[in-house]
Amino acid sequence: MSAGLSGPAAATIDDEILTTAGGLALANLQAQIEGQARRAGAGLLTISERAELIDLVALRGHILGCVADYEWAEERAEELVRVAPADGVAFLARARARATFHRFADALTDLERAQRLGADPAVVGAERAAIFQAVGRYDEALAFFREAADRRVDFASLGALAAFYAECGDVDAAERFFDESRARYRSVTPFPLAMLDFQRAHMWMAQGDLQRARTWLSAAHRRLPGYAPAQGHLAEVEAALGEPDSAIARLRPLTISSDDPDYAAQLARILHEAGRVAEAWMWRDQAAARYDELVTQHLEAFADHAAEFWLEAGGNADRARLLAVRNLEVRQTPRARELLARATRACDRGQATYPARGRDAV
Amino acid sequence: MSDHNSGPRAVADPVVDITDMYVFPNPGRPGSLVLVLDVFPNAEPAALFSDVVDYRFRVRPVTIPAGAGGAFAVSETEYTISCRFAAPIQSQGSGPLVQDGICTASAGHAAAFRVNDEEGGKAEGLRVFAGRRMDPFFLDGVRIAQTTVTRKLALVSPGDSRQHRQNCLSIVVEVDVATVFDAGAGPLFAVVGETAMAGPIIVRFERFGRPLMKSVVLGSKNFDAVNRDLDIRDLYNQEDAFHLGPAYLGAYRARMNANLSFWDGLDQKTDWPLDADGVHPLTELLLADFMVVDVSKPYVEDSYLEIERALLKGASHETCGGRSPNDDVGDTLLTLLVNAGNGPRISDGVDGQAIPASRAFPYLAPPDPNPPAKIELQLDKAG
Numbered sequence: 055m056s057a058g059l060s061g062p063a064a065a066t067i068d069d070e071i072l073t074t075a076g077g078l079a080l081a082n083l084q085a086q087i088e089g090q091a092r093r094a095g096a097g098l099l100t101i102s103e104r105a106e107l108i109d110l111v112a113l114r115g116h117i118l119g120c121v122a123d124y125e126w127a128e129e130r131a132e133e134l135v136r137v138a139p140a141d142g143v144a145f146l147a148r149a150r151a152r153a154t155f156h157r158f159a160d161a162l163t164d165l166e167r168a169q170r171l172g173a174d175p176a177v178v179g180a181e182r183a184a185i186f187q188a189v190g191r192y193d194e195a196l197a198f199f200r201e202a203a204d205r206r207v208d209f210a211s212l213g214a215l216a217a218f219y220a221e222c223g224d225v226d227a228a229e230r231f232f233d234e235s236r237a238r239y240r241s242v243t244p245f246p247l248a249m250l251d252f253q254r255a256h257m258w259m260a261q262g263d264l265q266r267a268r269t270w271l272s273a274a275h276r277r278l279p280g281y282a283p284a285q286g287h288l289a290e291v292e293a294a295l296g297e298p299d300s301a302i303a304r305l306r307p308l309t310i311s312s313d314d315p316d317y318a319a320q321l322a323r324i325l326h327e328a329g330r331v332a333e334a335w336m337w338r339d340q341a342a343a344r345y346d347e348l349v350t351q352h353l354e355a356f357a358d359h360a361a362e363f364w365l366e367a368g369g370n371a372d373r374a375r376l377l378a379v380r381n382l383e384v385r386q387t388p389r390a391r392e393l394l395a396r397a398t399r400a401c402d403r404g405q406a407t408y409p410a411r412g413r414d415a416v
Numbered sequence: 417m418s419d420h421n422s423g424p425r426a427v428a429d430p431v432v433d434i435t436d437m438y439v440f441p442n443p444g445r446p447g448s449l450v451l452v453l454d455v456f457p458n459a460e461p462a463a464l465f466s467d468v469v470d471y472r473f474r475v476r477p478v479t480i481p482a483g484a485g486g487a488f489a490v491s492e493t494e495y496t497i498s499c500r501f502a503a504p505i506q507s508q509g510s511g512p513l514v515q516d517g518i519c520t521a522s523a524g525h526a527a528a529f530r531v532n533d534e535e536g537g538k539a540e541g542l543r544v545f546a547g548r549r550m551d552p553f554f555l556d557g558v559r560i561a562q563t564t565v566t567r568k569l570a571l572v573s574p575g576d577s578r579q580h581r582q583n584c585l586s587i588v589v590e591v592d593v594a595t596v597f598d599a600g601a602g603p604l605f606a607v608v609g610e611t612a613m614a615g616p617i618i619v620r621f622e623r624f625g626r627p628l629m630k631s632v633v634l635g636s637k638n639f640d641a642v643n644r645d646l647d648i649r650d651l652y653n654q655e656d657a658f659h660l661g662p663a664y665l666g667a668y669r670a671r672m673n674a675n676l677s678f679w680d681g682l683d684q685k686t687d688w689p690l691d692a693d694g695v696h697p698l699t700e701l702l703l704a705d706f707m708v709v710d711v712s713k714p715y716v717e718d719s720y721l722e723i724e725r726a727l728l729k730g731a732s733h734e735t736c737g738g739r740s741p742n743d744d745v746g747d748t749l750l751t752l753l754v755n756a757g758n759g760p761r762i763s764d765g766v767d768g769q770a771i772p773a774s775r776a777f778p779y780l781a782p783p784d785p786n787p788p789a790k791i792e793l794q795l796d797k798a799g
Contacts, residue, residue, distance in 0.1 A: 074468055075467050075468075075503040078504055079431075081504075084462055085463040088462075090458065241429060242429065243431075
C-alpha cells in the first residue's frame with residue numbers, strides 16, 4: 055500500500071486507536087447476545103433491555119452479513135410494540151428495524167409515536183435524520199446532524215456528518231469529519247470504528263479512487279476480520295484492480311457464512327470475468343434464487359441490490375429496470391436515479407452488460 | 417445491579433463494564449488483602465477479557481484525622497495492581513480459545529496466569545485468578561427501581577434477585593501487603609477498581625468504589641431539580657475517584673443531595689437533616705467513592721460500611737470494613753440511607769447468592785453451567 059497515493063499507511067491507521075481484537079470482540083458480542091437472549095426467554099429483561107438485545111442482534115447481522123439476524127430483530131421489535139404499546143423505546147426499536155429494511159415511511163411514523171411516548175428526543179432525532187439522508191431529504195438531515203454536533207462534539211455526531219458528506223460526494227468535508235470523528239473515539243469495541251472506516255472506503259469507491267478505498271477497507275478488515283461487508287467490498291476493489299484470485303478467495307467463505315446474495319453475485323461476476331464460466335453460472339443461479347426470495351419478502355430493502363445484480367451477473371436488464379423504478383420510489387437519491395438510468399440504458403440497448411447464459415455457458 | 421450496566425457506555429461494551437468489586441482480608445492469612453473485580457454481566461462461556469483493557473486496582477493508604485467530620489485523609493502514595501490479557505488463541509489447533517494474562521504490581525511483582533485456571537498464577541506476594549465465576553451479587557433491584565418510581569418502599573420478603581445464579585468474568589488478586597506495598601503502609605487502605613485503555617494514553621472507561629453508588633445513589637434523575645435530563649453515570653465513571661474534576665462536581669453533588677433526601681424520606685421521618693445549603697450529611701463521604709478496608713482486623717462478613725459509619729459517629733471502627741462477596745450490601749446501604757441505623761434493618765428480601773463464596777482461593781463459586789431458564793418475578797407482591 056502506498057501511503058502517498060492512498061492516504062495514511064496501515065501501521066499509522068492501526069496504531070493510532072487500540073481496540074479489542076476483532077475475533078475476541080465478535081465472540082464477546084455472541085456471548086452477550088446468548089446471555090441476553092436466554093434472559094429474554096426467561097422473561098427477565100425490561101423493555102429497554104429487550105430493545106438493546108434487538109440492537110445487538112441487528113449489529114451482528116450487519117457485521118456478519120446475516121439477513122436472518124435482521125429478520126429476527128424485526129420480528130422481535132414488532133413483538134415489543136405489541137407487549138409495550140405505551141413505551142416509546144419499543145417504537146424506537148421497531149423504527150430502527152423497519153429502517154433497516156428500508157420501510158422508511160413506516161419507520162418515520164414509529165419515530166413520531168416514540169417521541170410522543172417520551173423516547174429521548176436526541177435519539178429519535180438521530181434516527182429520523184438517518185432516514186432523511188437515506189431517502190434524499192438532505193437539507194433536513196444536515197440540519198439535524200449540524201445541530202447534534204453543535205450540541206455534543208463526539209465520535210457519533212462527527213461520524214454522522216462524515217457519512218453525510220461522503221454520500222453527497224463532498225470528499226473534502228467528509229475526510230475532515232472522518233478524521234475528527236476517529237480522533238474522538240473513546241472505546242475499545244472495534245465495531246463502530248470498523249463501520250466508520252468502511253463508510254470512508256465506500257465513499258472512495260463511489261469516487262473511483264480504488265487505492266484509497268482499499269486502504270480503508272483493509273483497515274476495517276484488519277480491525278475486524280469477520281466484518282463481511284469490508285471483506286466483500288475489498289474483494290470487489292481487488293477484482294477491479296486486476297487481482298481476481300485474491301478477490302475470489304475472499305468471497306468464497308462469505309458465500310457460505312452469509313445469507314446475503316451480494317457475495318455470490320460478486321463471485322459470479324468475477325469468476326465470469328476470469329473466464330470460469332460454468333462456475334460463475336452456478337453462483338449466479340444461487341444469487342438469483344436468493345434475490346428472488348428476498349425481493350418477495352423485503353422488496354424495499356433489496357430492490358437496489360437486486361437491480362444491480364440483474365444488471366450485471368444476473369443478465370436481465372428488464373428485471374433490473376423494474377426494481378430500479380421501485381427503488382427510486384422508496385428513495386429519491388442521486389444513486390437511485392443513476393441506477394435507474396443505467397438500467398434504462400441497458401434496456402434500450404436490448405441487453406444487460408453481462409451476457410446471457412445461452413451464449414456463454416458453452 | 418450493583419454496578420451492572422452502569423451507563424450507556426457499559427451497556428455497549430460489557431467487557432469494560434465493572435459489575436462489582438470486593439475487598440477483604442484473606443480469611444486465613446492476616447496481612448494479606450484480597451481484591452476482586454467483576455466485569456461482563458451475564459457472561460456466557462465464550463466471554464473473555466479484552467486484550468486492550470487495563471483491569472486495575474488503585475490502592476492508597478488512608479487515615480482518619482481527629483475531628484474528621486465524615487472524611488478520610490487520603491495519601492498521595494498510590495499502589496496499583498494491573499491485569500492485562502493477550503488476544504485468545506486456539507488451543508491445539510482447533511480446540512477452544514484460551515487466553516493468557518499477566519498481573520503486575522506497581523512495585524514490579526508480576527504473576528502470569530491462564531484464564532479459567534483455578535490455580536491461577538503466583539509470584540512473590542501475589543496470587544491471581546481470572547475467569548468466569550458465579551456472580552456473587554444479590555439484590556432485588558427491580559423492587560428498588562420500583563421504589564424510586566412509586567416513591568414508597570416496594571420491598572417484599574422473599575425478594576427476587578435478577579443475578580440469581582448468573583455468571584460474570586472475575587479477577588481475583590491476593591496481595592501480601594508487606595511484600596507488595598511499602599512496609600508499614602496501612603493498615604487502612606482506600607481501593608478503587610477501574611477499566612482503562614491499556615497504553616500510553618489513559619482513557620478510563622469505568623471505575624468502582626462502593627457498590628450501588630451509580631444505580632441507587634446517582635442513577636435516578638427524577639428527584640434532581642438541577643440536572644433532570646442528564647445521565648450522569650458515564651461522566652462519573654470517567655472521573656479519577658481520588659481527584660474529582662471541578663467540571664461536574666456540582667452536578668454530582670446536586671444529584672446526590674436530591675437522591676439521598678429521597679431515600680431518607682421513605683420512612684416519613686428525617687434521619688439525615690440537610691444543612692443550610694441543602695447538603696446531605698452523607699454526600700461528601702459518598703462522593704469520595706472508594707472502598708475502605710482495614711487489613712489489621714480479621715476477616716468478618718457483613719462489615720461493609722462499618723468503618724464509614726464509625727467515622728460519621730466519631731468512633732473507632734471495629735471490623736475490617738471493605739466488602740466480602742457474601743456481604744448483604746443492599747440491606748446495609750438501604751438501612752443507612754433510609755433510617756441511618758435508627759430503626760429496623762431494611763431488607764430487600766434477598767440474603768445471598770445461590771452458592772455463597774468460600775473462604776479459600778479463588779473464593780467465588782464456580783460458574784453455573786446452566787443458569788436458570790426462568791425466574792418468577794412476582795411483582796404483584798410489591799405494595
